[in-house]
Amino acid sequence: MSAKAPPERNKSPPPFATVSSCPSPTCTCEPMPKLPWNLPIDYKSPLNGLIGAYNEQVLVCTGTNNWPSRIEDGNSGDNLAADLKELFGRGGTYSDPYHNVSVLNASFPASVPHNPALQSSSVYLLPSFTYVPFLPRLSFDAVEALAQGFLLPERLHPAHDGLLSPIHRDRLTRRPAVQSLLYGVQEPIPDILVLICGHGERDARCGILGPVLQVAFERELARVGFQVEQGPKQVDGEDGESPETVTVPTKTPARVGLISHIGGHKFAGNVIIYLPPSLRTPDGLSVHPLAGYGIWYGRVETQHVEGLVHETVLQGRVVEEHFRGAINDRRQIIRL
Numbered sequence: 001m002s003a004k005a006p007p008e009r010n011k012s013p014p015p016f017a018t019v020s021s022c023p024s025p026t027c028t029c030e031p032m033p034k035l036p037w038n039l040p041i042d043y044k045s046p047l048n049g050l051i052g053a054y055n056e057q058v059l060v061c062t063g064t065n066n067w068p069s070r071i072e073d074g075n076s077g078d079n080l081a082a083d084l085k086e087l088f089g090r091g092g093t094y095s096d097p098y099h100n101v102s103v104l105n106a107s108f109p110a111s112v113p114h115n116p117a118l119q120s121s122s123v124y125l126l127p128s129f130t131y132v133p134f135l136p137r138l139s140f141d142a143v144e145a146l147a148q149g150f151l152l153p154e155r156l157h158p159a160h161d162g163l164l165s166p167i168h169r170d171r172l173t174r175r176p177a178v179q180s181l182l183y184g185v186q187e188p189i190p191d192i193l194v195l196i197c198g199h200g201e202r203d204a205r206c207g208i209l210g211p212v213l214q215v216a217f218e219r220e221l222a223r224v225g226f227q228v229e230q231g232p233k234q235v236d237g238e239d240g241e242s243p244e245t246v247t248v249p250t251k252t253p254a255r256v257g258l259i260s261h262i263g264g265h266k267f268a269g270n271v272i273i274y275l276p277p278s279l280r281t282p283d284g285l286s287v288h289p290l291a292g293y294g295i296w297y298g299r300v301e302t303q304h305v306e307g308l309v310h311e312t313v314l315q316g317r318v319v320e321e322h323f324r325g326a327i328n329d330r331r332q333i334i335r336l
Contacts, residue, residue: 014336016289021321022307029302030216033208041205042266047298049335050264051325055099056151058084059106059124065258069201071105080121080135081105083143094147096172098157107258109232125150127294127327129188129276133235142182149178184235191253192226192313193274198258203265210258213269216305217256224309227251252279267298273312277329282314289316292329297322
């Protein structure tokens with residue numbers, strides 16, 4: 001998804017509280033690595049609005065960040081990202097100009113099926129905050145079930161009214177009954193997800209800065225009391241019985257992962273913070289102001305991590321200095 005030029009500033013106030021910049025860190029930050037001389041960070045161009053419209057992001061859990069420049073080329077084209085791009089990309093079976101499905105790879109490890117010999121993929125769907133743990137790679141049926149049951153819109157955009165045949169409308173509309181074909185789906189998940197572009201084969205800036213920021217966010221989230229998880233996400237066993245290894249977290253879980261290209265490499269580090277619908281304020285008395293949101297930030301350095309966690313994750317305020325845009329649970333793209 002390529003970055004777009006920022007639109008004119010909205011005159012109406014944003015639907016959330018903002019602060020102009022990050023507070024200064026109170027602890028020693030990890031040093032920022034040096035970047036190639038010919039790949040500087042752009043500190044002059046405006047960030048606001050540099051977010052492409054999308055209805056759902058699909059994060060394919062690959063367990064690595066060593067992806068080719070075009071993620072659909074991985075494993076000679078035999079991969080879930082390629083399958084989904086084939087369905088939802090231009091000319092695909094479910095291509096819809098008014099319903100954009102963004103497909104990304106993520107470094108999160110996939111859940112382990114009951115039969116470890118079964119080749120399976122896992123995906124996060126955002127901002128639905130849905131986790132699909134088992135997508136068997138034996139046939140295309142699981143990919144079709146994911147597309148039809150979770151990724152197609154429940155209702156078509158009004159622009160389609162009167163222009164599509166009933167068959168075409170039916171093909172582009174979600175089929176909830178298909179959801180039962182995929183086992184162990186969790187929705188909505190309670191996890192805070194911090195996604196950092198770390199696609200080094202696409203741009204060295206993200207490949208260099210991403211892992212450093214990942215460590216910094218994991219450390220800060222743990223310091224302020226979240227349960228930072230790194231292993232495969234655990235789900236009920238395939239036979240419906242919960243294995244003994246499944247534990248219920250006593251604190252709000254948080255995961256920090258590297259993702260593939262989201263546009264705007266010259267604004268690295270690029271970070272998306274997704275805050276689950278169930279998130280509460282630190283005192284537990286009310287719903288978090290940004291519950292259900294995905295907040296996009298750019299030009300993030302290690303010195304900003306503490307401030308972003310405090311302002312956005314804890315207090316529910318958006319930091320204007322780094323803000324690229326946001327998406328809410330109604331799929332509205334928000335710019336300042």
